[in-house]
Amino acid sequence: xxxxxxxxxxxxxxxxxxxxxxxxxxxxxxxxxxxxxxxxxxxxxxxxxxxxxxxxxxxxxxxxxxxxxxxxxxxxxxxxxxxxxxxxxxxxxxxxxxxxxxxxxxxxxxxxxxxxxxxxxxxxxxxxxxxxxxxxxxxxxxxxxxxxxxxxxxxxxxxxxxxxxxxxxxxxxxxxxxxxxxxxxxxxxxxxxxxxxxxxxxxxxxxxxxxxxxxxxxxxxxxxxxxxxxxxxxxxxxxxxxxxxxxxxxxxxxxxxxxxxxxxxxxxxxxxxxxxxxxxxxxxxxxxxxx
Numbered sequence: 001x002x003x004x005x006x007x008x009x010x011x012x013x014x015x016x017x018x019x020x021x022x023x024x025x026x027x028x029x030x031x032x033x034x035x036x037x038x039x040x041x042x043x044x045x046x047x048x049x050x051x052x053x054x055x056x057x058x059x060x061x062x063x064x065x066x067x068x069x070x071x072x073x074x075x076x077x078x079x080x081x082x083x084x085x086x087x088x089x090x091x092x093x094x095x096x097x098x099x100x101x102x103x104x105x106x107x108x109x110x111x112x113x114x115x116x117x118x119x120x121x122x123x124x125x126x127x128x129x130x131x132x133x134x135x136x137x138x139x140x141x142x143x144x145x146x147x148x149x150x151x152x153x154x155x156x157x158x159x160x161x162x163x164x165x166x167x168x169x170x171x172x173x174x175x176x177x178x179x180x181x182x183x184x185x186x187x188x189x190x191x192x193x194x195x196x197x198x199x200x201x202x203x204x205x206x207x208x209x210x211x212x213x214x215x216x217x218x219x220x221x222x223x224x225x226x227x228x229x230x231x232x233x234x235x236x237x238x239x240x241x242x243x244x245x246x247x248x249x250x251x252x253x254x255x256x257x258x259x260x261x262x263x264x265x266x267x268x269x270x271x272x273x274x275x276x277x278x279x280x281x282x283x284x285x286x287x288x289x290x291x
Contacts, residue, residue: 007151010067010130010138013128014127014140016062024054053109060080061081064078074093077096077261078101098129098131098237100126100237102126103125107207107208123207124207125210126141126143127235127239135259135260139241152244155245158243172217172246172247174277180223182201183224184204186207193227194227216274222278227270233260236271237260250272
Protein backbone atom coordinates (compact mmCIF):
# COMPACT_ATOMS: atom_id res chain seq x y z
CA UNK A 1 0.00 0.00 0.00
CA UNK A 2 1.65 3.21 -1.22
CA UNK A 3 0.45 6.46 0.32
CA UNK A 4 1.46 10.07 -0.08
CA UNK A 5 2.85 11.93 2.91
CA UNK A 6 -0.50 13.71 3.31
CA UNK A 7 -2.51 10.49 3.25
CA UNK A 8 -0.16 8.71 5.67
CA UNK A 9 -0.45 11.59 8.12
CA UNK A 10 -4.26 11.57 7.88
CA UNK A 11 -4.28 7.82 8.56
CA UNK A 12 -1.97 8.10 11.55
CA UNK A 13 -3.95 10.96 13.07
CA UNK A 14 -7.31 9.20 12.59
CA UNK A 15 -6.01 6.09 14.32
CA UNK A 16 -4.47 8.12 17.16
CA UNK A 17 -7.78 9.95 17.54
CA UNK A 18 -9.46 6.56 17.85
CA UNK A 19 -7.14 5.68 20.70
CA UNK A 20 -8.03 8.94 22.46
CA UNK A 21 -11.74 8.21 22.02
CA UNK A 22 -11.41 4.77 23.62
CA UNK A 23 -9.28 6.13 26.47
CA UNK A 24 -11.69 8.97 27.20
CA UNK A 25 -14.72 6.72 26.95
CA UNK A 26 -13.22 4.25 29.44
CA UNK A 27 -12.49 7.07 31.92
CA UNK A 28 -16.00 8.53 31.57
CA UNK A 29 -17.67 5.13 31.95
CA UNK A 30 -15.58 4.35 35.03
CA UNK A 31 -16.49 7.68 36.62
CA UNK A 32 -20.21 6.94 36.14
CA UNK A 33 -20.65 10.60 35.26
CA UNK A 34 -21.37 10.30 31.56
CA UNK A 35 -24.26 12.75 31.66
CA UNK A 36 -21.81 15.54 32.51
CA UNK A 37 -20.06 14.91 29.18
CA UNK A 38 -23.20 14.87 27.00
CA UNK A 39 -24.73 18.17 25.97
CA UNK A 40 -26.74 19.80 23.20
CA UNK A 41 -25.40 22.36 20.75
CA UNK A 42 -26.85 24.56 18.07
CA UNK A 43 -25.99 23.30 14.61
CA UNK A 44 -24.11 26.15 12.91
CA UNK A 45 -25.35 25.04 9.48
CA UNK A 46 -29.02 24.17 10.05
CA UNK A 47 -29.69 26.12 13.23
CA UNK A 48 -31.23 23.10 14.95
CA UNK A 49 -30.20 21.39 18.17
CA UNK A 50 -28.17 18.19 18.30
CA UNK A 51 -26.11 16.10 20.72
CA UNK A 52 -22.44 16.82 21.30
CA UNK A 53 -20.01 15.31 23.81
CA UNK A 54 -16.82 16.59 25.36
CA UNK A 55 -15.01 13.85 23.43
CA UNK A 56 -16.26 15.18 20.07
CA UNK A 57 -14.69 18.53 20.86
CA UNK A 58 -11.49 17.02 22.22
CA UNK A 59 -10.95 14.92 19.09
CA UNK A 60 -11.84 17.83 16.81
CA UNK A 61 -9.15 19.92 18.46
CA UNK A 62 -6.63 17.06 18.39
CA UNK A 63 -7.06 16.42 14.65
CA UNK A 64 -6.82 20.09 13.70
CA UNK A 65 -3.75 20.75 15.84
CA UNK A 66 -2.04 17.58 14.58
CA UNK A 67 -2.59 18.48 10.92
CA UNK A 68 -1.65 22.14 11.45
CA UNK A 69 1.83 21.16 12.58
CA UNK A 70 2.59 19.82 9.10
CA UNK A 71 0.17 21.92 7.04
CA UNK A 72 -0.03 25.36 8.68
CA UNK A 73 -2.35 27.85 7.06
CA UNK A 74 -4.71 25.30 5.50
CA UNK A 75 -8.47 25.53 6.05
CA UNK A 76 -10.31 23.07 8.28
CA UNK A 77 -14.01 22.42 7.71
CA UNK A 78 -15.05 20.42 10.75
CA UNK A 79 -18.38 19.68 12.39
CA UNK A 80 -17.43 20.93 15.83
CA UNK A 81 -15.50 24.14 15.10
CA UNK A 82 -16.86 25.48 11.81
CA UNK A 83 -18.90 28.67 12.03
CA UNK A 84 -21.18 30.19 9.39
CA UNK A 85 -19.07 33.33 9.54
CA UNK A 86 -16.19 31.32 8.07
CA UNK A 87 -18.02 30.69 4.78
CA UNK A 88 -16.62 33.62 2.81
CA UNK A 89 -13.08 32.77 3.93
CA UNK A 90 -13.58 29.05 3.23
CA UNK A 91 -14.69 29.61 -0.34
CA UNK A 92 -11.42 31.35 -1.13
CA UNK A 93 -9.54 28.08 -0.58
CA UNK A 94 -9.04 25.70 -3.52
CA UNK A 95 -8.22 22.89 -1.10
CA UNK A 96 -9.21 22.13 2.48
CA UNK A 97 -9.52 19.42 5.11
CA UNK A 98 -13.06 18.13 5.83
CA UNK A 99 -13.36 16.43 9.22
CA UNK A 100 -16.01 14.76 11.33
CA UNK A 101 -14.41 13.94 14.71
CA UNK A 102 -17.20 11.49 15.60
CA UNK A 103 -19.82 10.56 13.02
CA UNK A 104 -22.67 8.94 14.92
CA UNK A 105 -22.50 11.04 18.09
CA UNK A 106 -25.96 10.03 19.27
CA UNK A 107 -24.94 6.38 19.57
CA UNK A 108 -21.54 7.38 20.95
CA UNK A 109 -23.37 9.17 23.77
CA UNK A 110 -25.28 5.94 24.43
CA UNK A 111 -21.94 4.12 24.44
CA UNK A 112 -20.69 6.48 27.17
CA UNK A 113 -23.83 5.65 29.15
CA UNK A 114 -23.22 1.92 28.68
CA UNK A 115 -26.35 1.56 26.57
CA UNK A 116 -24.89 0.87 23.09
CA UNK A 117 -24.69 -2.91 23.29
CA UNK A 118 -25.36 -3.81 19.65
CA UNK A 119 -22.70 -3.76 16.95
CA UNK A 120 -24.74 -1.38 14.78
CA UNK A 121 -24.68 1.13 17.67
CA UNK A 122 -20.89 0.92 17.93
CA UNK A 123 -20.08 1.90 14.33
CA UNK A 124 -19.51 5.59 15.17
CA UNK A 125 -16.44 6.65 13.27
CA UNK A 126 -13.73 9.25 12.78
CA UNK A 127 -13.62 10.77 9.29
CA UNK A 128 -10.74 12.75 7.80
CA UNK A 129 -10.77 13.90 4.16
CA UNK A 130 -8.92 16.38 1.99
CA UNK A 131 -10.52 18.05 -1.03
CA UNK A 132 -9.12 20.04 -3.95
CA UNK A 133 -11.17 21.99 -6.50
CA UNK A 134 -14.40 20.54 -5.10
CA UNK A 135 -13.31 16.89 -5.35
CA UNK A 136 -12.10 14.61 -2.56
CA UNK A 137 -8.47 13.54 -2.99
CA UNK A 138 -8.07 11.31 0.08
CA UNK A 139 -10.21 9.93 2.86
CA UNK A 140 -9.82 7.92 6.05
CA UNK A 141 -12.58 6.29 8.10
CA UNK A 142 -11.70 4.69 11.43
CA UNK A 143 -14.12 2.97 13.82
CA UNK A 144 -12.40 2.79 17.23
CA UNK A 145 -14.69 0.22 18.90
CA UNK A 146 -15.03 -2.10 15.89
CA UNK A 147 -11.34 -1.57 15.00
CA UNK A 148 -11.97 -1.14 11.28
CA UNK A 149 -10.07 1.29 9.07
CA UNK A 150 -10.55 2.36 5.45
CA UNK A 151 -8.24 4.63 3.46
CA UNK A 152 -8.35 5.77 -0.14
CA UNK A 153 -6.32 8.19 -2.19
CA UNK A 154 -7.27 9.33 -5.68
CA UNK A 155 -5.79 6.94 -8.23
CA UNK A 156 -4.39 4.53 -5.62
CA UNK A 157 -7.39 2.37 -4.71
CA UNK A 158 -9.16 1.66 -1.44
CA UNK A 159 -7.52 -0.25 1.39
CA UNK A 160 -9.04 -1.82 4.50
CA UNK A 161 -7.93 -3.52 7.67
CA UNK A 162 -9.64 -4.87 10.76
CA UNK A 163 -7.80 -5.18 14.04
CA UNK A 164 -4.32 -6.62 13.55
CA UNK A 165 -5.07 -8.23 10.21
CA UNK A 166 -2.99 -7.01 7.23
CA UNK A 167 -4.20 -4.33 4.86
CA UNK A 168 -6.08 -5.55 1.80
CA UNK A 169 -7.23 -3.73 -1.29
CA UNK A 170 -10.97 -3.61 -1.90
CA UNK A 171 -12.59 -4.05 -5.31
CA UNK A 172 -16.39 -3.95 -5.27
CA UNK A 173 -18.48 -6.55 -7.08
CA UNK A 174 -22.23 -6.50 -7.57
CA UNK A 175 -24.27 -8.95 -5.54
CA UNK A 176 -26.37 -10.83 -8.10
CA UNK A 177 -28.83 -12.10 -5.51
CA UNK A 178 -32.41 -10.88 -5.73
CA UNK A 179 -32.28 -10.10 -2.00
CA UNK A 180 -29.91 -7.28 -1.06
CA UNK A 181 -28.76 -5.97 2.31
CA UNK A 182 -29.38 -2.23 2.47
CA UNK A 183 -28.14 0.17 5.15
CA UNK A 184 -30.54 2.90 6.27
CA UNK A 185 -30.80 5.60 8.91
CA UNK A 186 -32.27 4.46 12.23
CA UNK A 187 -35.16 6.88 11.61
CA UNK A 188 -36.45 4.43 9.00
CA UNK A 189 -36.13 1.58 11.51
CA UNK A 190 -38.29 3.42 14.04
CA UNK A 191 -40.96 4.78 11.71
CA UNK A 192 -40.89 2.42 8.72
CA UNK A 193 -41.04 5.58 6.61
CA UNK A 194 -39.78 5.31 3.01
CA UNK A 195 -39.09 1.58 3.16
CA UNK A 196 -42.15 0.16 1.34
CA UNK A 197 -40.27 0.13 -1.97
CA UNK A 198 -37.56 -2.07 -0.40
CA UNK A 199 -39.84 -4.95 0.58
CA UNK A 200 -38.08 -8.26 0.07
CA UNK A 201 -34.64 -6.87 0.93
CA UNK A 202 -32.79 -7.05 4.26
CA UNK A 203 -32.51 -3.71 6.04
CA UNK A 204 -29.75 -2.83 8.53
CA UNK A 205 -29.16 0.35 10.55
CA UNK A 206 -25.52 1.16 11.50
CA UNK A 207 -25.24 4.34 13.55
CA UNK A 208 -22.75 6.24 11.39
CA UNK A 209 -23.60 7.53 7.91
CA UNK A 210 -19.93 7.28 6.95
CA UNK A 211 -19.94 3.63 8.05
CA UNK A 212 -23.14 2.94 6.15
CA UNK A 213 -21.44 4.24 3.00
CA UNK A 214 -18.06 2.49 3.33
CA UNK A 215 -19.68 -0.75 4.49
CA UNK A 216 -20.70 -1.25 0.85
CA UNK A 217 -17.03 -1.73 -0.06
CA UNK A 218 -16.47 -4.67 2.29
CA UNK A 219 -19.74 -6.54 1.84
CA UNK A 220 -21.04 -5.52 5.27
CA UNK A 221 -24.07 -4.56 3.18
CA UNK A 222 -24.76 -4.07 -0.52
CA UNK A 223 -25.98 -0.48 -0.59
CA UNK A 224 -26.66 2.66 1.40
CA UNK A 225 -29.78 4.74 0.94
CA UNK A 226 -30.21 8.01 2.81
CA UNK A 227 -33.82 8.97 2.10
CA UNK A 228 -33.89 11.87 4.50
CA UNK A 229 -31.34 14.25 3.03
CA UNK A 230 -29.75 16.84 5.28
CA UNK A 231 -26.29 15.32 5.66
CA UNK A 232 -23.39 17.76 5.69
CA UNK A 233 -20.16 17.58 3.72
CA UNK A 234 -18.16 16.29 6.69
CA UNK A 235 -20.59 13.35 7.09
CA UNK A 236 -19.77 11.90 3.67
CA UNK A 237 -16.50 13.37 2.34
CA UNK A 238 -14.05 10.64 3.40
CA UNK A 239 -16.52 7.86 2.64
CA UNK A 240 -17.12 9.23 -0.86
CA UNK A 241 -13.62 8.64 -2.19
CA UNK A 242 -13.36 5.31 -0.36
CA UNK A 243 -16.36 4.04 -2.32
CA UNK A 244 -15.15 5.59 -5.59
CA UNK A 245 -11.66 4.09 -5.40
CA UNK A 246 -13.15 0.66 -4.68
CA UNK A 247 -15.18 0.85 -7.91
CA UNK A 248 -18.47 2.07 -6.45
CA UNK A 249 -20.40 5.31 -6.45
CA UNK A 250 -21.98 7.77 -4.05
CA UNK A 251 -24.70 9.67 -5.92
CA UNK A 252 -27.68 11.85 -5.24
CA UNK A 253 -31.14 10.94 -6.51
CA UNK A 254 -30.38 12.80 -9.77
CA UNK A 255 -27.49 10.35 -10.27
CA UNK A 256 -24.91 13.09 -9.90
CA UNK A 257 -21.68 12.77 -7.88
CA UNK A 258 -21.20 15.11 -4.94
CA UNK A 259 -19.11 18.28 -4.96
CA UNK A 260 -17.40 19.77 -1.92
CA UNK A 261 -16.59 23.15 -0.44
CA UNK A 262 -19.89 24.51 -1.75
CA UNK A 263 -21.54 27.65 -0.36
CA UNK A 264 -24.32 25.39 1.01
CA UNK A 265 -22.79 22.53 3.00
CA UNK A 266 -25.99 20.48 3.17
CA UNK A 267 -26.77 17.54 0.87
CA UNK A 268 -30.48 18.17 0.45
CA UNK A 269 -31.30 15.22 -1.81
CA UNK A 270 -31.52 11.49 -1.25
CA UNK A 271 -28.12 9.75 -1.38
CA UNK A 272 -27.35 6.24 -2.57
CA UNK A 273 -24.07 4.29 -2.51
CA UNK A 274 -22.88 0.93 -3.77
CA UNK A 275 -21.78 -0.85 -6.91
CA UNK A 276 -23.10 0.94 -10.04
CA UNK A 277 -25.23 -2.07 -11.04
CA UNK A 278 -26.89 -2.17 -7.62
CA UNK A 279 -27.47 1.58 -7.62
CA UNK A 280 -29.21 1.31 -10.98
CA UNK A 281 -31.44 -1.46 -9.66
CA UNK A 282 -32.36 0.37 -6.47
CA UNK A 283 -33.00 3.71 -8.15
CA UNK A 284 -35.53 2.04 -10.41
CA UNK A 285 -37.29 0.69 -7.30
CA UNK A 286 -37.40 3.84 -5.19
CA UNK A 287 -38.26 6.13 -8.10
CA UNK A 288 -41.08 3.99 -9.41
CA UNK A 289 -42.91 3.39 -6.13
CA UNK A 290 -44.25 5.91 -3.60
CA UNK A 291 -42.18 6.29 -0.46
